[in-house]
Amino acid sequence: MMSWNRPQQNLTEAELAILAAQGNNQLTQAALQEMLMAQQGMQEVAAAQNIEVPKVNFYPSRHPDPKKARRKDIKQAYKLLQPAKRSWINPFRWALGRKYRYNKDTGTCVVDGCNCANLIQHDNLYMKISDEETGRSLWEMYWQNPVTGQPEAFIAQDRVTSGKKMRGTYCPEHMHLYHLLNKWEAEEDKQNEMNPNRLRDKVKRGVSIVTVPISSVKKNDPTPAMLQKYEPFFAELERDSGKTKGINILHYANPATGQNDVTMVVFDLRIFQMELQQMNMPTQAFQELLNVENAKMQQNLDGGLGTGEV
Ligand SMILES: [Zn+2]
16 A cells, blocks of 8 residues: 555544554554654754754554554664664774764764754754653653753663663654653563463572462561651652662661661762763753753643643
């Protein structure tokens, strides 16, 4: 079918619904609509500003088995989000070791080299494209430092969801695809975890699964009532400690009873600063721009307008 050459363009609502009903269950009509909006937004900016803006040609799988369709979508997303490499014969690559084409600063998309700083200045699409379920914008989810809360460019990794941090980012369209990819993978992990084979693997590795009745867990919880109010604080720490090496929660178990007698929280400023430096390679002007955009978002939130409006 020739019309599938550019699946994201010129689709009517009805066609979108049909596409959403097929293949990957997580690629809902709402998700497709966000995808479409990202693409249209980018093209509009391109036309208005004369910025060279790429178009991401993602073709949703239409495989009848939703799990296989998701697998295919994940594979395709990885391919599309891979940072652009220089060719083997390019002297930059073999003489200077600069493997990646767009790896200079955090204002540039690592896939297509699109100037995201320019884009944001004209129209901050990161703020307009949201998760179709939570309503949180890409800006809120990915463009803020988890530790400081300061606005900061998202940093791409050389193997997309893992690997070394690059110095570039993703443009709004690639960023949205990256977000979807993460959701699909999380869903896949969740399902794999329930797979009986996975359980057998764990048992083989000496992990035994014992179901403990909730009541007995509660009785054994040694946390004194006075400390219970700190639980949300610790939950937050647990979450952030996954994102940065600067937060460490140390437990010292009592060798006799096996209970956690001492818990220490360590904030390591040196590591924060090091991480910030590694993550932050923006120019001064770009950082200022990010600050302005964040202030705008705060205003929107305070005004109760939300961030999803167009
Ligand atoms: Zn891009």
